[in-house]
Amino acid sequence: MADEMINSYVALDLETTGIGARHEKITEIGMVKVIDGETTDTYHTMVNPHREIPKRIVELTGITDDMVKDAPGIEEILDEVLAFTEDLPLLGHQIIFDYGFLVQAAVNQKRKFEKYGVDTLKLCRYLMPGEEKKNLSAACAYFEVTQDTAHRALSDAYAAHNLYQELKKRFGKERLELFTAKMLQYKAKKERTASKRQKEHLQDLLKYHRIDITVEIDHMSGNEISRMIDKIIFQYGRIPENTKKQG
Numbered sequence: 566m567a568d569e570m571i572n573s574y575v576a577l578d579l580e581t582t583g584i585g586a587r588h589e590k591i592t593e594i595g596m597v598k599v600i601d602g603e604t605t606d607t608y609h610t611m612v613n614p615h616r617e618i619p620k621r622i623v624e625l626t627g628i629t630d631d632m633v634k635d636a637p638g639i640e641e642i643l644d645e646v647l648a649f650t651e652d653l654p655l656l657g658h659q660i661i662f663d664y665g666f667l668v669q670a671a672v673n674q675k676r677k678f679e680k681y682g683v684d685t686l687k688l689c690r691y692l693m694p695g696e697e698k699k700n701l702s703a704a705c706a707y708f709e710v711t712q713d714t715a716h717r718a719l720s721d722a723y724a725a726h727n728l729y730q731e732l733k734k735r736f737g738k739e740r741l742e743l744f745t746a747k748m749l750q751y752k753a754k755k756e757r758t759a760s761k762r763q764k765e766h767l768q769d770l771l772k773y774h775r776i777d778i779t780v781e782i783d784h785m786s787g788n789e790i791s792r793m794i795d796k797i798i799f800q801y802g803r804i805p806e807n808t809k810k811q812g
Contacts, residue, residue, distance in 0.1 A: 570737055570744040571683050573600045574656040575649065576729075578721035579663045580626045582614050586669040586753065588789075590614030591639050592628050595718030596649055597726050599656075604726070608649045609719045611636035617779030626717065638784070639670045647671065647678055654681040654746040658701040658725045665751045672753040673786075681746035685725050688732050688743055704728055708735075757787035767794055774801045 580593035591612045598606040611628075613636040623629055639646075646667065657663050660682045671678035689699045697707055701724055705712040710727045713720035737744055764782055767790050771778060774797060782790070 570733070570741055571654055571656070571746045572602045572733070574654045574683065574746075575599070575651075576656045576722040576726035577650075577660065577663050577667075578657055578718045578725065579666055580628055580718050581666060582616060582618055582622055584662075586665040586751075587756075589666075590616060591666050591670070592618060592622075592626070592633055593718040594646060595720070595722040596646075597719070597722045598649070598651075598653070599726055602730060606649075607719065607722075608646070610642060612642070613638050615781040615784035627714075628717075640674060643670055643674060643676070647676070650680070654683060655749065656683045656725060656729055657685065657722070658704070658728070659686045660684045661749060661751060664749050665753070668751045669753040669756075672755050675755070680749050682749040683729065683744065683746050685728050685732070688729070691740070691743055692732060692736055701725065701728070708732065756789075759785055759787040759790045763787060763790045763794070767797075769804060770794060770797045770801075773804045776801070 576597040576599060578595045579591050581589050581591050583589040592614050593611050594609065596608040597604055598608075611633050613633045615638060618628060618630055618633070655664060661684065664680060664682060668678050685701075685704070686699060689704045693699060693704065693707060697703065701721060702712060704710075705724055705728055708728060708731050710724065710731050712724045712727075733744055759782075764785075767782060770776070776797065778793070780789070780793075785793070
């Protein structure tokens with residue numbers, strides 16, 4: 566795989582609550598299966614991140630809390646997501662970002678997910694003039710590749726696929742080495758499961774300090790709860806001992 570031009574792959578794009586697979590969550594998955602350059606299948610789903618989507622992300626993607634509230638969590642659909650990719654390499658614009666979220670989700674469920682991949686952003690860095698913007702929309706415009714709704718998962722997966730095919734057509738023969746799949750590297754550690762005691766401690770702190778949070782406690786990892794408890798204590802203080810005894 567390392568020395569042949571890739572023409573069969575799964576183009577992948579995710580929308581998320583922010584940057585960084587360790588602390589943020591998936592809100593939408595779009596995948597396009599391509600065999601010998603032709604689209605053969607697609608996969609699309611909204612994903613419930615079990616937390617409020619930040620305003621800046623809503624403005625960027627158009628995905629609101631209402632759109633994901635009845636969607637499955639990633640743990641419910643991970644098997645079908647990974648199965649869709651089969652043994653094909655992944656393709657995407659800054660593919661390591663999307664890959665990292667799926668690796669983290671897999672590791673959290675004691676699953677392994679290792680893939681080869683092709684990054685259209687890296688291709689653009691080699692094949693576009695330095696002064697040109699290299700994001701997906703700009704690259705598609707530069708190479709006259711039609712793009713549907715920007716910043717939505719399935720349309721961005723299609724855009725990455727169409728961009729790759731255009732780049733391959735224009736530069737594939739003389740720059741073969743750019744169109745080969747490389748092993749994707751992303752290290753993920755399993756998130757610690759939250760204990761009942763941790764959850765109760767957080768709930769007590771929230772109640773005592775009258776704090777509202779935008780994350781569902783039952784869907785927080787032990788690490789996330791620890792960080793939130795530390796932050797609350799630092800900001801508002803501990804629950805006084807005499808209050809605990811009265812409760």
